[in-house]
Amino acid sequence: MDEPVLLTGAGGRVGQAVLEGLADEYEWQLLLHSPPDDEPDHEYRIGDVTDEEAVAEAMDGVGAVIHLAGDPRPSAPWPSVLSNNIDGTEKMYEAAVDAGVEKFVFASSNHAVGAYETDERTPEMYRESDDYRLDGTEFPRPGNHYGVSKAAGEVLGRYYHDEHGISVCNVRIGNLTRGHPPIDYERGQAMWLSYPDCARIHRCALEADYDFEIVYGISDNDRKYYSLERAREALGYDPQDNSAEWDADEHVADYERDV
Numbered sequence: 001m002d003e004p005v006l007l008t009g010a011g012g013r014v015g016q017a018v019l020e021g022l023a024d025e026y027e028w029q030l031l032l033h034s035p036p037d038d039e040p041d042h043e044y045r046i047g048d049v050t051d052e053e054a055v056a057e058a059m060d061g062v063g064a065v066i067h068l069a070g071d072p073r074p075s076a077p078w079p080s081v082l083s084n085n086i087d088g089t090e091k092m093y094e095a096a097v098d099a100g101v102e103k104f105v106f107a108s109s110n111h112a113v114g115a116y117e118t119d120e121r122t123p124e125m126y127r128e129s130d131d132y133r134l135d136g137t138e139f140p141r142p143g144n145h146y147g148v149s150k151a152a153g154e155v156l157g158r159y160y161h162d163e164h165g166i167s168v169c170n171v172r173i174g175n176l177t178r179g180h181p182p183i184d185y186e187r188g189q190a191m192w193l194s195y196p197d198c199a200r201i202h203r204c205a206l207e208a209d210y211d212f213e214i215v216y217g218i219s220d221n222d223r224k225y226y227s228l229e230r231a232r233e234a235l236g237y238d239p240q241d242n243s244a245e246w247d248a249d250e251h252v253a254d255y256e257r258d259v
């Protein structure tokens with residue numbers, strides 16, 4: 001990617017994971033919601049993704065977008081996800097196609113398909129021995145308004161790809177935690193995404209050639225109910241972490257290695 005990459009939600013957790021891993025590999029243009037406490041190492045603007053003018057300005061000269069900004073709370077109320085997640089994503093796509101951006105990477109979520117985790121399937125589906133796998137071809141099945149907003153973001157991508165030709169990669173991110181998988185949380189361990197693997201999958205999404213994709217963004221956890229096949233095939237994603245290798249007492253995984 002020779003042109004700058006616009007990163008929205010850059011001040012958040014996923015944004016930090018992406019920047020920690022890929023800071024030197026791209027020319028970044030950050031979109032922050034509010035002024036940062038410390039001066040970022042990259043070009044940045046302050047703006048809201050629902051503000052057409054701010055978004056159009058941020059898109060100037062950009063070759064690709066990683067769109068993370070939004071309300072990430074599974075409990076988020078409808079007015080918030082309607083504005084920050086759905087309207088904000090529509091504004092981002094409009095501005096991206098107007099500016100001729102080639103590639104749009106969207107932070108979707110496990111919550112877009114959360115209702116597949118029925119009482120009958122859980123908690124067994126969170127275990128290594130279970131062979132139940134979602135692979136990205138299933139219909140969205142959200143279990144909350146936040147999940148609805150993520151499914152809507154994926155469908156917006158489908159529309160903007162079909163109608164305007166922009167390449168779209170929806171990454172259904174699992175559970176990002178720094179340094180180690182969630183403790184005492186089977187579901188979170190099954191869909192853990194380490195910080196380095198988060199950077200890896202976003203690098204792949206910026207580099208690969210594709211039309212429209214839905215992939216799962218998790219580490220290569222032994223216990224998983226999301227398939228990594230599509231992310232491997234379409235993006236060349238090669239995750240290096242695995243929640244099963246992390247032992248609270250032994251700290252076996254080496255989280256210092258380069259991505």
Ligand SMILES: NC(=O)C1=CN([C@@H]2O[C@H](COP(=O)(O)OP(=O)(O)OC[C@H]3O[C@@H](n4cnc5c(N)ncnc54)[C@H](O)[C@@H]3O)[C@@H](O)[C@H]2O)C=CC1
Nearest residue numbers: 009012013014033048049068069070072107109173175176
């Ligand atoms: N952290 C996780 O495990 C997961 C995150 N995601 C998605 O990844 C994205 C980033 O999530 P996190 O980094 O965890 O959240 P975060 O809350 O740490 O970061 C989100 C950032 O977006 C900004 N933002 C919110 N509304 C905005 C608006 N209207 N205009 C401009 N900026 C706005 C916030 O100020 C914040 O800096 C979200 O879209 C979330 O739904 C999806 C699945 C899992």
Ligand SMILES: O=C1O[C@H](COP(=O)(O)O)[C@@H](O)[C@H](O)[C@H]1O
Nearest residue numbers: 072073074109110111174175188
């Ligand atoms: O989409 C998201 O998913 C993760 C994991 O969900 P959880 O219900 O197991 O916590 C969540 O932590 C994150 O905030 C959210 O944006």
